Amino acid sequence: xxxxxxxxxxxxxxxxxxxxxxxxxxxxxxxxKVNIGGIFLSAGTGIDIPMGTFRDNSDVTFGILxxxxxxxxxxxxxxxxxxxxxxxxxxxDEFKNLNLLNTFKTRILSVGLxxxxxxxxxxxxxxxxxxxxxxxxxxxxxREYDEGxxxxxxxxxxNKISIGAGAGFTVFIFDFYxxxxxxxxxxxxxxxxxxxxxxxxx
Numbered sequence: 001x002x003x004x005x006x007x008x009x010x011x012x013x014x015x016x017x018x019x020x021x022x023x024x025x026x027x028x029x030x031x032x033k034v035n036i037g038g039i040f041l042s043a044g045t046g047i048d049i050p051m052g053t054f055r056d057n058s059d060v061t062f063g064i065l066x067x068x069x070x071x072x073x074x075x076x077x078x079x080x081x082x083x084x085x086x087x088x089x090x091x092x093d094e095f096k097n098l099n100l101l102n103t104f105k106t107r108i109l110s111v112g113l114x115x116x117x118x119x120x121x122x123x124x125x126x127x128x129x130x131x132x133x134x135x136x137x138x139x140x141x142x143r144e145y146d147e148g149x150x151x152x153x154x155x156x157x158x159n160k161i162s163i164g165a166g167a168g169f170t171v172f173i174f175d176f177y178x179x180x181x182x183x184x185x186x187x188x189x190x191x192x193x194x195x196x197x198x199x200x201x202x
Contacts, residue, residue: 037072038201042175044194048087051187057095058106063087065194067114072202077118083135085110091145099151105144108186110162112137129170131177137162139183153185160184173197
């Protein structure tokens, strides 16, 4: 056996070994199924910026939010959840002066359903996942202003339905996103952050 034949045999062995290793790797990756199912609890905060007529009577404010969400491999990329938000808006100074008010506040407690759509197919990363978010909520609205005053179209308490849509991204256990919330004359744009922890994994 000459040197050329020996080299050819060696190369053949190396190529065969490489093919077997690649096949083993593919089999391992194929057989390894990632289970993303579970129930998660999220908590966070955010800033709401009043829009339109809401901006004329209320200031920017911070609030809190909580979310219970469910996801599974069969549902992915959809993540469904129930969300609760609470924001309290102080009255705009010019609005209070114009209406001779000492106090004006708008408190909104929102409860509803939320759906997030993960866009991991468009950005493959171990750390970051972009997503879209949509929700529909019922809003319990309570206003506080000077006793004896009557403000047109501003009852002390009322309920309204809202719809929201936005986008954001996940980094590890943290979500960062913005959303437009349409509530007729109480619409706003929010920028939020929250973290989530697993309650049940399956």
